[in-house]
Amino acid sequence: MLGVIGGMGPAATADFFAKLIEETPATRDEDHIPTLIVSDPRVPGRPAAILENGPSPLPALLAIRDKLIAAGATLLAMPCNTAHYWYEDLARDCPVPFVSIVEASCDAVAEIAAPGSAIGLVATRATLAAGMFGRQLQMRGFAVTLPSEDELAGAILPSIRAVKEGKAEPAGVLLAPAVQALLDRGAVAVILACTETPIALDAIGSPIRARCVDSNRALARACVTRWMGRASDRADQSVALRSA
Template sequence: MELKSLGVIGGMGPKATSVFVDQIIENTAADRDQEHIDMVILNHATLPDRTSVILGNRGEVFLEAVAKDLKLLEMAGVANIAIPCNTSHYFYNEMQQMTHINIINMVDETLGEIYSTFGEHCKVGILATNGTVSSGVYKKGCSKYNMELHVPNEVVQEHVMDIIYNKVKRNLPVEPTEFEGIINGLLVNDNCNCVIIACTELSLIPLRDDISQYCVDAMAVLVKKSIELSGKHLTER
């Protein structure tokens, strides 16, 4: 299998990018340095906040900034690009039109995995930023697979945003039981069949096995696809 280099546009947020890269390394079957994936990582932390530009209808501000990253990765000769940020995928089509390099679509890959596991007509809860939720990218994708997307109520969504912006992004500790309680509410009270962890900051919070079995982590899906498209195998667990 041909080995291909991977470009990463990160910084959204920086900690999530660090964990994404670590997971690429940890999940790549390799016995020595030379068997790992070549990566070009752009930790562009000053990219405009995705939720703000979406809600403010100022997408061109983000696209102008990320265009430079796409050009740099083209010059570096990467074969695929991973962007470990769900909200940025609101601009997926525009970004893909800016470059001939394949940008891995984290949203499509995640929904495809949910469909293959839970099937048609399943009810899918989503935990994400206001930007991701309001963008409709996951709702549109669910419709393609005949799945129902369930958005948390206003109180729960506010709690999720507090965890993302006031705790994880500030590098403050999050009690896993707090986040697990939100997930359990979607599963039990709202009758969801599964829950998408659709924010890379939320992916940093460890979950108990009995909770995680009903969750599909978009970042984990992106890790898997990035390894496969780079011509490598996943480690056996």
């Protein structure tokens, strides 16, 4: 089964689950990926840990990871950009493959941007401070275009809050100029490394959306690709369950 470390927040986990189903080439229920989701919002806050030296969520994340593996997960994913600050610690010594949202997003970027080009990044303050998207892009030979403090505080963060309050359309109106500014400064594509931001741009039908990568959808797609490559494993499990 695909094991999902979720709950950070729950809406991002639900968004990932819906996209996983959309991205699976299924014509019948049985074609879908058996999935095990732990959505536990009691994991200590990631922004506080990164920005304010708060308690680390790592022990709780490791406990969820191990619970998923004990319950039969053979592939793992964690639909939370900020929590990937602890990805190395979670993937190290992990007995099953763990798909990274950062690598999945950069793979998706590589499909629409040539090596050497600049990639914009839209994310929360904590994800930007954590730096893993920037590092991964640079490792792959991309330049990174970051939002200014004004764009972050005046447009990106308020638009994220607006989506959380159910105001997707005003959020899109706020966000679109900040994304456009990254493109104007030379970015050829933009990673929306925050679950709320694709919802905002979709709500206003923004044409710049086509130059953006939705990190949660990129993760869903990467999970489907990894799962499809393990068909024999799935067949084994199917037999096991049917005879249970």
